[in-house]
Amino acid sequence: MCAMRLSERQPEIRPDELVESLVPPPRFDDVRLATYLPNEDEPSQRAAVTACAEFITEVNSDSKAKPRWRRLFGGAGNGETGVSGRYFDGGFGVGKTHLLASIWHAVEGPKAYATFVELTHLVGALGFNTAVERLRAHRLLAIDEFELDDPGDTMLVTRLLSELMNAGVRIAATSNTLPDKLGEGRFAAEDFLREIHALSARFAVVRVDGPDYRHRGLAPAPEPLDDAALRESAASKADSTLDDFDELCTALQSLHPSRYGRLLDGVSVVHLSQVRPASDQNVALRLVSFADRLYDRAIPVLVSGQPVSELFGAEMLSGGYRKKYLRAVSRLAALARDGAVIS
Template sequence: MSSTPTAGETSIAEATPVSLCSREPHVPADRLVAEMVPPPRFDSVRFATYLPDPDQPSQTEAVQVLETFAAGLGGAHAVGGGKRGFFGFGRAKAPKAAPGPRGVYLDGGYGVGKTHLLASLWHATPAEPALKAFGTFVELTNLVGALGFQQTVKTLSGHRLLCIDEFELDDPGDTVLVSTLLGKLVDAGVALAATSNTLPGKLGEGRFAAADFLREIQGLSAHFRPLRIDGEDYRHRGLPEAPAPFSDEQVTKAAYATEGASLDDFPHLLEHLSRVHPSRYGALTDGVRAVCLTDVRPVPDQSTALRLVVLADRLYDREVPVLASGLPFDRLFSEEMLKGGYRKKYFRAISRLTALARDAKGLTEAP
C-alpha cells in the first residue's frame, strides 16, 4: 500500500499536465467566423503603442498612412466604397468603385511590427467588431473550406474591413481561390489590409510556376497599396540569445509544477498534428498556459514542417511559452528547407519559437 502523499506530492498531482496528443478538437464553422479578431497577444496594441525605430523612417510613415486609412473607413458601408475614399479623401457617389488600390499591404522582414500595425488598424477602424474581420491567410482559406466559397463571400461582404496576416500563396489552388474571393469582396465595398514578407507582385515566387498564374497574382496586387517597413527583428533587438534547451527531466518537472501546462514528446506531437486540421490548432491549445516538449529533433519533411509553422503561429498569437529539451529551435529545419520556397515561413517559426522559449525560461525556476 502506498504511503500518504506529502503536501508537495499532492501539489504535483493536482498539476498533472495535459497532452496535446490526446486532444482532437472539433471547431464549428460559426466559431471560425466569431474568432476572426486579433489574437490575445494583440488585444491591447494600438498605433500609440507601436514604437517606430528612429533609424527607420518607413515605420513612422506606415503608422501615418494606416491612421489615415482607418479614419477613411468611418463612413457608411456601401457597395463600391460609399462616399469616402479609402485614404480619407471625399468623392462623389459612383455606382462602381474608383480605380486604384482598395487596401494597404505591409511588406517587411520578421519582427518589424507588421502584425502589431495590422491589429492596430483593426482596433482603430470605427466599426463594430462584427463588421471587421482579422485572420491569417491560412485561417481565411480554412474558412472557405468550412463554409464554402459562396457562403464565405456572403458572410464577409457585409464587413467594413478584412485584415489578412501572413499573406502567402503556397499553391496554385490558393492563388485562384483568394484572387477570386478578394475580387468579390472589393466589389462589395470591403476594405483590405494585409501583411507579408513578400511584395504583392512577387507572391508565389519559389513555390510554384508563378508565371502560369501571373494574371491572378497581378490581380491580387492591384487591390493593395504596398507599404515597405524596414528594420530588424524587434524580438532580437537588444535581447539575449535564445536559451539553450533544457534536459528531459527539467522539462518534465516544470510541466508538473506549472498549472495548465501540457507535456508531449516532440516526435509524437508532430505525428498527431498530421491528424488534426490546421484550422483546429488554435482550439488544440485552448486553456493551455505553457507547452512543454521533450526530445525536440529536426523536422523530417516539408509537410510536417508546414504544420509546425501553423502551430508556432497559434502559440505565438496566444502568448503560450514553450519549454523544450533536445535541439534548439534554430536547428528544426534542414538547410534545404531554409533555402527553399517556404523559407520565410520557417524563419518566422524559428523567430517566434525562440521568443516563446525566452518566455518559458522562468518555468524551470518555479518552486
C-alpha cells in the same frame, strides 16, 4: 500534478463559429497605433504608422457614408475601382501584425481578421458563395500572413477578395519578405501584386523595414533542459502540457492548421521532449503554423533534446519556404526565452 497532453486533444470548430472567431489573436488584444514604437533608424516604420492612420480614417469615413444596400449588394458597378486595399510588405519582426491588428481595432464593425490559412479554411468549410455572403457586409477584412506558395489557395483567395472589394469591403494584408537581402522585399511586393493581378491596382504597398525586434540585443534561444527537469517543470505548472515531440508532430497531422489555436485553449506553458529537426517538409510546415498559434497566444515553450533554433535543417532553410521557417524560429526563440524565465 499531471500535465495535459496536446497530442490527446481533438479540438472542434463548428462552421457557424468560424466567422465569429475571426478576430486578432490574444497577443494583440491591446495593441493600438499609439503603442507601436517605430525604430528611429527606420523611417519607413513611422511612415507606416501614418499610412495606417490615413487608411483607418478612409475606411471609417467611407463606411459611414456608404448606404447599407451598396455594402450588401456591391459597388463595382458604380465605378468603385480605386485603391481600397493596403498591403504591408516587410521582413518578420518589424511589427506588421501589430499595425494590422491596430487597424482592425480602430475600424468600426462589422469587421473580420484572419490568417491566410484561416481564410482558406473558412471558404472550404462554408463554401465560396456562403463565405462571400457572410463577409460582404463587413467594412474591413484584415489578412495576416498572406501566402503565395500554393497557386490553388492564392487563386481562391484572390477570387474571394475580388468579390468582397466589389462589394465595398476594404482589405488590409501582410506577408513576409527576407530581411537579409538588399532589395528582396521589393520583389516580394511585386510577387504579391502579380499573383492578385486583376486586383493589383486596388492595393497600395506600404513598406515596413527594419531588423527583427524580437531579437535586438537579446541572447539566442536558451539551451534545452534534460528530460527530468522538463517533466518536473511540467508537473509544477498549472495548465501546462507535456508531449513527446514526435507524438505531437503525428497529432498535428490529423488536424487542419485552422484548429491549432483551439488546440491551445486554456494552456499556460508548452513542454516538448526530445525536440529534433523536422523530418520532412510537410511536418515542418505544420510546425510553422503551430509556432504561429503559440506566438499569437504568448505561450512560453520549454524543450529537451535540441534547441528550437535547430528545428529546421540547412536544406529547408535554403528552400522555397525559407522565410516561413525563419519566422517560426524567430517566434519560437522568443517563446523559449519566456520559458527560461519561468523554469
